[in-house]
Amino acid sequence: MTVILLGPQRFRPSVRNTVRSLEVDGPVATVTAGWREREPDDAELDEMLDGRSVNLRLYRRRQDVMQRDAEFAAAARERSDTLKELHTVYVLRLDHAIAAVSELVLRDIHAPVAASALDDAIDAVRTLDARHLELVGEVHAEFYDRTLPHERDAIVEHRTAVASALQRCAAVTIAGGHIGALLWCLNLFNVAPALTDKAVVAWSAGAMVLCDRIVLFNDHAPDGRSYAEVYDSGLGLCHGIVALPHARRRLRLEDPVNVLVFARRFTPAHCVVLDDGVRVDCPDRHCCAPGTRVLTRDGRVEELERVV
Amino acid sequence: MTTARARPRGRKLAINRLRERRPVDAQAVDRFIERHVFPIVEGDRATFVYRGDADEVLLRHWIVGLPSAIPLRRVHDSDLWYLVLELPERSRIEYKLEVRRGEHREWTDDPLNPRISHNPMGQNSVVHAAGYEVPDWTQPDPETRPGAVTDLVVPSRALRRDCDVALYLPARFRPSRRYPLLVVHDGGDYLRYAAAKTVLDNLIHRLDVAEVVVAFTHPGDRLIEYPDDAAHARYLTKELVPRLEAEFPLVQRPSGRCLMGSSFGAVAALSTANRFPGFYGSLLLESGSFVFTDIGNDHGGGPAFDPVVKFINRFRARPRRVVDRAFVTCGVYEPLIVRNRSMVPVLRETGMDVRYTEARDGHTWENWRDQLRDGLSWIYPGPHKLYYE
Numbered sequence: 001m002t003v004i005l006l007g008p009q010r011f012r013p014s015v016r017n018t019v020r021s022l023e024v025d026g027p028v029a030t031v032t033a034g035w036r037e038r039e040p041d042d043a044e045l046d047e048m049l050d051g052r053s054v055n056l057r058l059y060r061r062r063q064d065v066m067q068r069d070a071e072f073a074a075a076a077r078e079r080s081d082t083l084k085e086l087h088t089v090y091v092l093r094l095d096h097a098i099a100a101v102s103e104l105v106l107r108d109i110h111a112p113v114a115a116s117a118l119d120d121a122i123d124a125v126r127t128l129d130a131r132h133l134e135l136v137g138e139v140h141a142e143f144y145d146r147t148l149p150h151e152r153d154a155i156v157e158h159r160t161a162v163a164s165a166l167q168r169c170a171a172v173t174i175a176g177g178h179i180g181a182l183l184w185c186l187n188l189f190n191v192a193p194a195l196t197d198k199a200v201v202a203w204s205a206g207a208m209v210l211c212d213r214i215v216l217f218n219d220h221a222p223d224g225r226s227y228a229e230v231y232d233s234g235l236g237l238c239h240g241i242v243a244l245p246h247a248r249r250r251l252r253l254e255d256p257v258n259v260l261v262f263a264r265r266f267t268p269a270h271c272v273v274l275d276d277g278v279r280v281d282c283p284d285r286h287c288c289a290p291g292t293r294v295l296t297r298d299g300r301v302e303e304l305e306r307v308v
Numbered sequence: 309m310t311t312a313r314a315r316p317r318g319r320k321l322a323i324n325r326l327r328e329r330r331p332v333d334a335q336a337v338d339r340f341i342e343r344h345v346f347p348i349v350e351g352d353r354a355t356f357v358y359r360g361d362a363d364e365v366l367l368r369h370w371i372v373g374l375p376s377a378i379p380l381r382r383v384h385d386s387d388l389w390y391l392v393l394e395l396p397e398r399s400r401i402e403y404k405l406e407v408r409r410g411e412h413r414e415w416t417d418d419p420l421n422p423r424i425s426h427n428p429m430g431q432n433s434v435v436h437a438a439g440y441e442v443p444d445w446t447q448p449d450p451e452t453r454p455g456a457v458t459d460l461v462v463p464s465r466a467l468r469r470d471c472d473v474a475l476y477l478p479a480r481f482r483p484s485r486r487y488p489l490l491v492v493h494d495g496g497d498y499l500r501y502a503a504a505k506t507v508l509d510n511l512i513h514r515l516d517v518a519e520v521v522v523a524f525t526h527p528g529d530r531l532i533e534y535p536d537d538a539a540h541a542r543y544l545t546k547e548l549v550p551r552l553e554a555e556f557p558l559v560q561r562p563s564g565r566c567l568m569g570s571s572f573g574a575v576a577a578l579s580t581a582n583r584f585p586g587f588y589g590s591l592l593l594e595s596g597s598f599v600f601t602d603i604g605n606d607h608g609g610g611p612a613f614d615p616v617v618k619f620i621n622r623f624r625a626r627p628r629r630v631v632d633r634a635f636v637t638c639g640v641y642e643p644l645i646v647r648n649r650s651m652v653p654v655l656r657e658t659g660m661d662v663r664y665t666e667a668r669d670g671h672t673w674e675n676w677r678d679q680l681r682d683g684l685s686w687i688y689p690g691p692h693k694l695y696y697e
Contacts, residue, residue, distance in 0.1 A: 008697065077484075176697050177696070204697055205696040216694065218692055218693050221685075221689075222682070222685040222690075223516075223686045223689040225689065229693065
């Protein structure tokens with residue numbers, strides 16, 4: 001299995017050359033569920049894929065399931081409410097944990113004390129992140145245990161259709177958009193297991209969703225909550241990576257303290273910068289190629305020198 | 309449009325360069341008028357100019373800390389009058405000119421300044437300091453998909469009248485989703501003078517604010533209904549919100565209910581939350597008329613403020629947590645700035661999460677419009693962190 005993560009495609013599209021470089025024949029499956037209502041607007045993408053695209057239409061399929069299976073839809077809404085409450089509590093606690101980190105950075109504290117205090121404060125944030133991820137996982141598990149999607153006609157029908165479409169494709173592209181919608185659709189239709197023998201090319205939210213953890217970030221958030229948040233577990237097809245699309249636009253990379261806190265918070269994963277034009281090859285799910293730009297624990301953005 | 313430029317160090321103001329000329333005849337004044345945009349903003353100075361026959365010209369404004377009427381001076385013996393005023397960066401000021409001819413006095417908009425701000429009392433001229441720009445999200449954006457505003461009538465036993473409500477539903481509204489609710493006092497004025505619909509459309513489109521249902525309410529007699537009126541609080545909490553929650557897909561939890569208002573409307577929002585603590589999750593309070601006294605009853609606001617003072621004094625004496633989160637904002641040039649600054653620690657000590665901002669502006673609808681992005685995005689954050697195109 002080959003996974004290639006790309007930078008955003010809007011201004012410097014590279015998906016055409018990337019897919020051609022894979023030298024795969026036949027149709028290429030596409031996932032544009034992150035575009036939500038605009039999912040079918042994929043003519044440009046199809047043209048870039050030399051007219052070979054087969055859109056899996058996961059978003060439309062999800063809507064169809066929701067319409068046909070009222071009980072499942074109600075359970076999904078309930079899960080969504082629970083996740084929102086969990087998020088509210090997580091953010092509330094994160095506010096204070098991040099404030100402690102920020103305060104320690106700002107204060108003039110005797111050096112040996114400062115270093116360990118900062119490490120401890122970041123550890124507290126890491127603990128919170130891990131616990132949130134755990135709780136989110138429990139909510140999903142309870143939801144799937146209760147609703148048994150594999151026994152529901154509408155879902156089984158669509159899963160079969162998706163699996164059949166994927167079987168005919170040697171490569172899959174996953175576009176960005178709304179990370180929540182994208183993740184939900186990929187999980188609902190059980191796409192991840194079918195990707196193990198494919199070449200996967202993904203960008204923006206599509207790249208994020210392939211990682212173990214999905215980390216949301218926007219240092220310029222208008223609501224003032226500029227810190228990163230752990231959102232959910234990803235598909236786990238790229239281990240040891242936190243994907244950061246639009247990093248230059250969304251993160252204050254010029255601020256070394258901001259960068260080092262970010263990097264230490266998610267260590268040992270590499271926080272990979274995915275700006276326009278970037279290509280990161282992950283040939284065996286575990287590694288980043290040399291030259292991949294990552295945030296470092298001392299507050300810089302640097303290229304990796306060796307495969308990790 | 310007023311152009312605001314940094315003034316090169318040592319360079320004289322345009323008006324002073326004119327004054328140094330001899331003679332300042334009609335042609336020189338004509339050229340001066342033609343060549344400039346008024347008021348002339350140069351660095352942190354604004355030059356207000358009036359041309360015409362007059363015995364006296366005064367700048368009338370509502371900036372606390374400055375005399376409310378400041379005389380313009382005549383340029384030599386011409387018909388050109390001027391006043392240079394300090395104008396700190398990012399300020400936005402509304403004003404009028406008062407022109408006296410003999411015994412006749414007239415308040416007028418600045419005839420040389422096309423920039424006008426509208427409000428329920430009429431209109432004023434506006435000057436923008438260097439660094440102030442009208443936020444682009446307050447202007448119609450052709451790329452934004454508009455929400456819809458529909459009129460509702462809510463019969464109210466509490467208020468003993470039929471209450472009009474303009475209900476905003478966001479673009480792509482879907483009954484299958486659940487939306488938070490924002491209840492806005494003086495809703496008609498927010499729509500008319502603070503471009504509230506355009507602001508909501510844009511902020512939702514830009515992912516700064518969550519998709520939200522907004523009830524723009526219209527007061528009967530706001531001087532009676534807004535300052536801690538039990539009937540008004542009952543109308544909102546027992547009639548309006550339950551009806552909306554029954555008819556529309558709303559969150560139906562405190563975290564999905566916010567009361568908003570400016571001036572007396574902010575008092576109405578706070579006092580309603582105070583009468584039903586825990587029912588609303590958040591407040592958005594703009595330039596609240598939070599007038600109080602520390603001793604005695606001489607608050608200086610007139611009879612309309614008596615119930616306000618009574619309520620605020622009571623609240624300050626025994627502050628309590630009535631919502632989880634409150635966004636409070638005020639203009640630094642309005643007399644209420646001290647009152648609002650004084651309320652912030654009182655609100656915070658109850659354990660409420662309070663965000664407080666100030667603007668270099670006055671008690672105006674455009675100020676309240678300009679603060680909506682900060683306020684709404686804090687109360688109901690948009691999904692900007694979820695989108696990676």
